[in-house]
Amino acid sequence: MDNVEYVLPVSGLRCMSCVARLEKVLHQLPDVATAQVDLMAKQMHLQLNNAEALSGVIAAVEAAGFQVVQPMVETDEPAATEKLAATPQTAASQPTTIQPAAIQTTAIPSVTRQGAAPVDEEPFWPVLLALLLSLPLLLPMLVMPFGFDWMLSPLWQWLLATPVQFWLGARFYRGAFYALKNRSGNMDLLVALGTSAAYGLSVWHWLSAPAGHSGHAELYFESAALVLSFVLLGKYLEQRAKTQTRSALQALAELQPAQARVWQGDSAGWQLLALTQVRAGMHLQVKPGERIALDGVVLSGRSQVDEALVSGESLPLLKEVGSKLRSGALNLDGVLEYQASSALHDSQLQQLIRQVEQAQLQKAPVQQWVDRIAAVFVPVVLVIALLTLLGHGFYSGDWAVAILNAVAVLVIACPCALGLATPAALVVGLGQAARHGILLKNAAVLDQASQLQLLAFDKTGTLTQGMPQISARQIFTAQAEAELFSIACALQQHSEHPLAKAFRLDASAALPVITGFQVIAGVGVAATLTSNDQRWQLGSAQLLQAAGLTLPADLQSHDGSQVFLIQLDPQPQLVAVFWLQDQIRPDSAAAVQLLQAQGYQLALLSGDNARTVAQVADALGIADYHSAMTPAAKLEYLQQAQQRGRKVAMVGDGINDAPALAQADLGIALASGTEVAAAVAGIQLLDGDLRKVAAALDIARATRRVIWQNLGWAFGFNLLAIPAAALGYLSPVIAGGAMALSSVLVVSNALRLKRWTPQLALAKGQQ
Incomplete structure (x- = not known):
């Protein structure tokens, strides 16, 4: 199984x-x-x-x-x-x-x-109660330098500190118990040991004090209570901050409505069903102001749809019959009926959420050695605390102070900030990228993106639109150009050839009626106009030869593939020539200029002919270009670059790009391409905007930078604070507050990534 x-x-x-x-x-x-x-x-x-x-x-x-x-x-x-x-x-x-x-x-x-409680939701009332119980212990110490003696009796100190220690702090004892049971150490063990030592020492001094001696100066109930209060406060603030880090992903999840309006037949009509009950193939309806429940294809209606929060597309898109709909997009101004192409689990939005969650779960390469350090961190801290206790005790003879210094070491060393440094940044950075249509599939992408030197681009479907368009036309008869073009579109309306799409894209609503449609394999198509019973052909130059025609002397010269329109009745004649060319994408030039401005070297790898590739490369300003490249040749190009020590990214969209995308140090795929390309790429651009290649690399670098900042703070904090505590320069109370602040600072630094947007990244790259 x-x-x-x-x-x-x-x-x-x-x-x-x-x-x-x-x-x-x-x-x-x-x-x-x-x-x-x-x-x-x-x-x-x-x-x-x-x-x-x-x-x-x-x-x-x-x-x-x-x-x-x-x-x-x-x-x-x-x-x-x-x-x-x-x-x-x-x-x-x-x-x-x-x-x-x-x-x-x-x-x-x-x-x-239903009814399950959220996991580890940090309530505030234990924090508030712990602070209220600790405050009477702290205030007398604050006013003592001013000559006020408000110190509570040992009994009252014990009554206030005990609930904090054993009731509100019970979670730390439970964690410490299971840590010892499993022969490991954790933060709970450090806190439990440290505060118990301070609490136990206070009880011992109180009970062993001579009759008539209060022992106020040797009681440290306030240290134990305040450390626990500060740690509880830090955990609460930390949990609040971590909840915010996941808000970007939650915002994506909330884009998908819980119900969909489904056609249930003439007798039942439209009914609202839970999304879990809707299956692929069902007939759905979405009204203005509602979000599209599932992916699908429009059956009827016409409306502007806002996909900004789903794909990052900034402008509303017109959706009409045949258009594809994305789950989570907002329908703006019309009623659309569509056929669901997926169930809930397979919708693009749910797949995106799951992919981002998986990427956030994965550990960045730097986290591997952080994990190794964390595994030995607690035992090392325990040894340092023991040495602190013995050193101060034997050197000064004041074992009470020695215990407090050891307690400070245990408290200040809690490795919360170290543990949060990487995952906090990953959750925020990857979630924010996903909100803007950039899917970083794993944590390794962060390191790969920061080391790139060369970006290799596929041409067809990546730098160009991937489908031919009519770029020029020439008419050889007195017939109106519009009429002849309408006939050409009518001939192509039933063809599945890629060139036929160019005619269908430009076709008007009303086309001449044809009969006797015929596909001439490898050459073109033929049909008869019902209006005048004339036979027409549309296709390559071979049709001219078959009809006994030659190329006109005044034939113009244009780039692209030639398609000839021939009228066979009453006698064969060439009436028009159309030139079809794959156009450069509107965003390609801006993307290339932006990446070149950021210092990347660019290459164009294409299987197309040399002349076409050279034209595209010259138009975009790419000096390094290669034509007639098979998938194996692209793979070899990347391997040779890597053997020279260069870090390479491949940007592509097709099945033929998949080997190169997998070979590259970092693969970047357009969502408009094939599933194979998307599967092997480390970064996927969900709206296909090439300018977001630069934005994707920017958010990857920014996330990695925040990770290193967090690790630098966490390690630096412990490297400085532990020796200070061991030497007696930090009290347990100050250590507890500093430890809590350290964790919150690390998460807050990660939250800065929430301000990132592709627009800010592109503007920064243009400076």
Whole structure:
């Protein structure tokens, strides 16, 4: 049986040490094929050898100290029980939604578990209560330098500190217990050890103080209580910030309405159905102001549709009969009826969301050595804390101060900022790119995009529009040009040849009626006009030879393929010649200029003839161009460039580009191209705007830059703060506040990426 995939919410994930511990537990289970834990989304992504193993996996996870929101299947299709995934939680009022996972292609409807609480939602009341209980312990210390003695009695200090320590701080003891049980360390262990030492020392001094001696000066209840309060506050602020980082992805999910208006037959008419009940092939309707529920093709109607939030297309697009619709787009001014081309699970919007989630889950290359450091970080900190305790104790003889210094080391070293540095930036950067029609498929793209030197472009369908258009025409009879063109369009209306599309694009609404349509294989088409019973032909120069005609002496010279219109009755004569040419895309010149201005070297690789390729290259200003290239030749070109030590990206759209896209250090595919090209590329431009090649590289570089900034802060903070705490320059209270601030700072730095837009990136590139 094939592997089945689950994406399940998990509570109890506090830091990267927790992630490492849970992944270690999962990898030890025999039925787990792969396991990844997402700290930001609080999810575990599993592939199991069989569906029956899920209950055992959940039991092992909970035995390790984490809680799993288990799926409850409520569907009319048995397949849904085999593969379920939970969506990220973003708001306390929303239920947990179980949806199909992304890897398998079987269409499975969504399943909803009502009433499930969001995972690890940080409530504010424990933070507020902890601060209120700690405040009476802190105030006397603040006013003491001014000559006021408001110090509470040891009993009152104990009464205020104990609920904070063992009730509001119970989560840290639970986490520490399971960490020790699994022979690992985490942030909870550091906090629990540090605050317990301060609390225990205070109780010992209080109870062992001589009669009549209050022992106020040797009580540290306020340190333990305030450290816990600051850590709780930091976790709350951190969770709030992390929730904001996922808002871009949530905004995409909210573009898809929950219901669709479906035609149920003459007796029932239009009815609203839940989107999970709508299948491909159904007849749907969307009114002005509503969002398009599923991908489809327009059957009737005409309307402007805003796809800005789906594909990044800035201007509304006219949709009419035959036009394709994207799920999530906004219908503006007309009623459209369309046939659904996909069910919910297979819609472009849902696929985009799943791809972005998978990319956010993946770890950037830099995260690999961060994980290795995090695995040994807690044991090293414990050793440093022990050395701090023994060193200060034996050197000064003041073991109370030694314990406080050791507590400060434990608290300041909590590796939250280190664990959040990479995933926070990935979630924001990749989510923001997706909102603007740029899909970064994995975290490795960030490093690849930052090292590029050469960008190689395919021509047809990438730099050009990919379909021939009529670029010139010449008439040889007295008949009106419009009439002759109308006849040519009528002859091509039933042809499947690529050149026929150019005539159909320019055809008027009313065409002459023809009969006896005939395809002349490899040459052209023929038909008879019913109005005058005349026989006409349209095609290549071979038709001229067959009809005994020659090229006129005054034939003009134009670039492109020639198509000849011949009237056979009452006698053969050439009446018109049309030139068809693949036009350069309107955005190609701007994209090339922008990339050249940013210092990239560009190359044009095409299978087209030398003259056509040279014309396109000259028009765009690309000096390095190659024609008549097979897929193997493109592949060889890239390999030779890589052997010279150059980092290369390939930009393409077709099946013939797939080998080169896979060989390149970074493949960039246009969504208007083939699925094969999109599958092997690291970046996909969902609206096909070539200018977004520069924007995609910019957001990749910006995200990588934020990751390094975060790591620099997290490592720098610990490298400076731990020695300071070990030397006695930081109190536990200051250490707790600084640790919490460090985590929030890292996430806030990642949130700066939310201001990124393609327009800002392009404007920056033009400066």
